[in-house]
Amino acid sequence: MSEVLDPTLFADRRDDDAPAPTPRSSRRAGAAQLGRFSGVYVLVAFIIAYGIWVPKTFLTTTTLQSIIGDQAVTGIVTIGLVFALSAGAFDLSFANNLGLSGVICADLMLNHQVNPALAIVITLACGLLVGAVNAFFVVRVGVNSIVVTLGMSSVLSALNSKLTNGGQYLTGLPSSFTKLASPKPWGVPVLALYLLVAAVIGWYVLEHTPVGRRLQATGAGAEAARLAGVSTGRMTLLAFMVVGGLSSLAGILVTAQVGAATPDIGSGYLLAVFAAAYLGTTQIKPGRFNIGGTILAIFLLATGVKGLQLGGGQAWITDAFNGVALILAVSLATLGQRSGTANPLARLVRRRGAVPRSEQS
């Protein structure tokens, strides 16, 4: 990841019209100094490095398909989390929501003979309900979102355990259901196409509609947004329901992909998704949660992990990689926001001697 820190990886900032009078200060806010597309360079570096290290296994269609297919589910949840984080809502329950959704969907089909289409609809409704309940406690009661979703996470895990008799797999799903995830039109895993659709819709809504603008305003300054007429409570509700619904959708898709409901599958997503969302804030639109940067971050992380796995890494390598990536990503985002200097590391060293902000009587 050290390449990301390289201050020479500058990227030009586009200005629509009107020459920016002082480029230095207009670049200041946001992590522009990391380079809006520095992630692309790192991705290319990963591919070259792994291509030299393990060419036989890494540079194959199978690997490409596996990265794209595996990350589709991660990507869909991450888009949901990006909506939540943009609105300032911190959701820790999405991972268990994802896990429980797979179980609910499978349980409905296997134990209650519900047809797949209806099972999916009911499951999505449950996912949205989880988001709505989270939002109720955050908006109406005024509880911190971390606390609410941490509690919710535990409740969902308990329900999961109850429905699966303590964590047993639910197998024997109807083929009409598993078909959802198996086709590969033109060799592209269909899950990747779902991600593409979700990303385009997510990008449109979050970055180019009034709803998205209000959502971001809520996250960046709730009180200022309220004074500008934004119903911040409604935006928080929407954000929690988007992450709830998309986690649920991801749970359904991963169940179809695996062909069974795996009760403990959710927890594996928690870290990877947070890491991708925060790393995404250093890319494309620095300083903001944004869809393009997030997608780039997901494939960057996945490629990094995949190469290490193919190079003979153990299973723990994934957790280690994602954990380090999360801390690094948040550090870079934080430094980028505060930094006026080109190099966040230089800023880190200099921080101690900060001058008190000027005050006038």
Place this chain on the structure above:
Amino acid sequence: MTAPLRAGLSIRNMSKTYPAQVALRRVDLDVAAGQVHALLGQNGSGKSTLIKALAGYHRPDPGAAAWLNGEQFELGSSVAAHAAGVRFVHQDLGLVGELDVIDNLALGGSFEGRRWLSNRREAAAARRVLEPYGLDIDVRMPVRDCSPAQRAIVAIARALRGGLPGEGLLVLDEPTATLPEREVRLLFSAIRSICAQGTAVLYVTHRLGEVFELAETVTVLRDGVAVASMPVAETTPDEVVTHIAGRALDQLYPPAPPPRAEIAVEVIDLGGQELNGVSFSLHSGEILGVAGITGSGRDELNPLLFGSAAVRTGRVRVRGHEHRPSPAASIRAGLGYLPADRRTLSAIPAHSVRENVTLPALGAPALGWLGNRHQAADVQPWLRRLQVQPADPERPFATLSGGNQQKSVLARWLRAGSSVLLLDEPTQGVDVGGKRAIYDALGAAARGGAAVLMTSTDAEELAEVCDRVLVLRGGRLAAVLVGAALSADAIVAESLREEVPA
């Protein structure tokens, strides 16, 4: 330069220059031991800067010097000021409400005892600390449950604890700002007992009445200059007011636009936390000023009208229609609000000027397309009209100077078609050039038919810019100044009137 006092505080030649303004200009000050010396001045006159420089929070410009009891100490260092015997009680007192009196007294240096902190001994020690101030309270009570004056005395006792009987300097920064009248007596007797021991007291206040009741000497700051310093016995409230308000009017202010007959906003018996049954009308084409000291309800009026604070009593009618204030409803009704707190309330600093200007009126259905280029082209003429420098819609709001931030927020509401502008301190922290641009924008909006309601702590500004000024006092409408009766002196006098002993 006169010689420094042998007993008490002396400051010579203190200046403080900020990048955009001079906050203090060669100020000399003598506070004699055993006396209360009042420091007066409007907001922005340099009072806080002087206090902060004394406390070591700011380093004054080179050339300044200070002595306490004849000993010179270093300015700009909180350690040196403390070691010399300078103690501060700031307006917010710095107490922790949840902790009891004992623990609050112990903050910043615990009571005697090496290993074991004995509750009983601590309580006894705390009572001993409070005794000289005539304060007999349950020291195990949380400070939150003390009366405001008791809290102030606890803060003073803590500042002087372990301390300097008979020497040193105590600086009190508006200790009575939040105190009810009867509680003030309690505090005053505590202050007198401190003076009796020879401590010099520098007493910063807005309240004229207190000066004449408590202080021996008064110094008035205006625009960073000590314009007057005299014994209280040799002056009158009128003279002091004249010094505070000043008379120097330059080309800063454009003429106030004439109001029209049409009523834009009618306020009937409005009440909230501070405000208590205020009624008035705001006309189209008018710039209506609102004055009052802190706690008079001045800061609450606009939030109540806009709906960001809870209305307790009364009604508001906007252009004849009943208005139930909430930010969203207010914006629909054509109200726009510019809060005093630019950092957290009036805009989102990390977002671009374009996003901040367009936020209340995005001009598309909830899920309709918003094009950045199209919006930037929409915003730019507004930035030009309000002389925002630079007129770059993509610039992060936080990187604009104070005046340009205010102008951008005005651009936001004018673009949104607001016909009623509610402004809190629109020129606070804005340099002179920026002020003029803001006044011009307000004048243009008013001549275009908008109604402007503007609160300010700057009496001169209100007197010059407004056609009419409401003065609030104690939550009620104390006076409406208009025409020949409208002057900076009159505003200050009306704001403070009841405090002056008859």
